[in-house]
Amino acid sequence: xxxxxxxxxxxxxxxxxxxxxxxxxxxxxxxxxxxxxxxxxxxxxxxxxxxxxxxxxxxxxxxxxxxxxxxxxxxxxxxxxxxxxxxxxxxxxxxxxxxxxxxxxxxxxxxxxxxxxxxxxxxxxxxxxxxxxxxxxxxxxxxxxxxxxxxxxxxxxxxxxxxxxxxxxxxxxxxxxxxxxxxxxxxxxxxxxxxxxxxxxxxxxxxxxxxxxxxx
Numbered sequence: 041x042x043x044x045x046x047x048x049x050x051x052x053x054x055x056x057x058x059x060x061x062x063x064x065x066x067x068x069x070x071x072x073x074x075x076x077x078x079x080x081x082x083x084x085x086x087x088x089x090x091x092x093x094x095x096x097x098x099x100x101x102x103x104x105x106x107x108x109x110x111x112x113x114x115x116x117x118x119x120x121x122x123x124x125x126x127x128x129x130x131x132x133x134x135x136x137x138x139x140x141x142x143x144x145x146x147x148x149x150x151x152x153x154x155x156x157x158x159x160x161x162x163x164x165x166x167x168x169x170x171x172x173x174x175x176x177x178x179x180x181x182x183x184x185x186x187x188x189x190x191x192x193x194x195x196x197x198x199x200x201x202x203x204x205x206x207x208x209x210x211x212x213x214x215x216x217x218x219x220x221x222x223x224x225x226x227x228x229x230x231x232x233x234x235x236x237x238x239x240x241x242x243x244x245x246x247x248x249x250x251x252x253x254x255x256x
Contacts, residue, residue, distance in 0.1 A: 057178070058082060058146075059170035061153040061161050064133060066174060068154070069103035074173050075130055075152035076109050083128030083150030090114040090123040092142050093132040106132075121145065128152070136230045137240030139164060144239070163228035167235025182232075186222055189215035193246070194233040201245035209249065216253045226250045 060078050062071045080086045091110050093099060096117045099106065109130060116123040118138050128149050131142035133156035142151055143164075153170070155161045164170065165179035167190070172179075182190070196211045203209075219229060229250065230243050 057169065057171050058148065058150045059152075059165070059168045060150075060173050061155055061165055061170050062173040063155050063158065065158070069105045071154045072103065072109060072130070072132070073105040075154055076105060078171075078173055079128040079130060079150050079152050085127040085149070087112065088114065088124055088127030089130065090116060090125070090127060090145065091130045091132055092116045092121065092123065092134065092138060092145065094118050094135060094138060096120075098132070116145075130154070134161075136160070136164075136227070136234060137243060139231070140234045140238060140240035140243070143234060143237070159225075160227065161231055163231025163233075164235040165231075166228075167232045183222075186219065186224065189218050190229065190232045191236065193229070194236040194238055197233070197238065197242055197246060200242050201249055203245070203248050203252070212249075213253075216250060219250075220253045226254070 060075065060082070062074055064071050079089060083089070089109065089112065091114070093115070094117065096115060099110065099115065102110065114123050114127070118135070121141055123145065125145055125147065129142050129146040129151045131139055131151065131153045133154055134142060139153065139161065142153070153161050162180070165172070166182050167179070169178045171177070192215045193212050196208055201208065226247055230246065234240070
């Protein structure tokens with residue numbers, strides 16, 4: 041059981057995990073401070089930690105916690121992911137595509153995510169059982185039938201997803217229809233299969249196929 045201590049205060053105890061997230065709604069500096077403290081406890085080789093962000097320009101005027109985290113200069117962006125790997129990864133307000141890159145870079149080491157908008161990383165959190173660092177609770181349980189559909193869609197797309205691939209469409213149409221009937225957003229679907237290991241390059245084709253099912 042990990043007990044996270046920040047500024048002398050124990051916030052809560054959580055079970056072991058290598059994935060965690062927190063909403064930026066708690067304040068960006070606080071979100072990064074909490075995530076960094078968790079990464080230091082849960083990850084290996086904290087000195088080689090890396091931060092990935094959609095655009096490096098977002099870090100021109102960093103908060104104190106961000107400045108401390110990136111003091112080692114190990115920062116990557118959607119345009120340039122040339123970071124030194126081997127340490128824990130902090131994904132700072134990532135797109136789902138960048139989150140997929142962060143999963144790959146972490147390679148089993150601790151991965152902490154600061155979420156930009158509510159629900160953006162819910163699918164990933166559900167897939168990997170990521171801890172909500174604001175509450176200490178793990179990602180939500182997913183209905184077994186939906187979980188099976190997510191896994192089927194992920195497995196079928198090992199070569200990507202194309203609207204013109206009739207074999208692929210037949211293989212996943214029923215799974216996609218089940219998700220539509222359950223009112224599962226594409227955002228949740230994409231995050232879930234990223235949690236299963238899908239690369240970000242696979243998501244655009246799946247987005248087009250899912251749009252055909254949802255009509256929006």
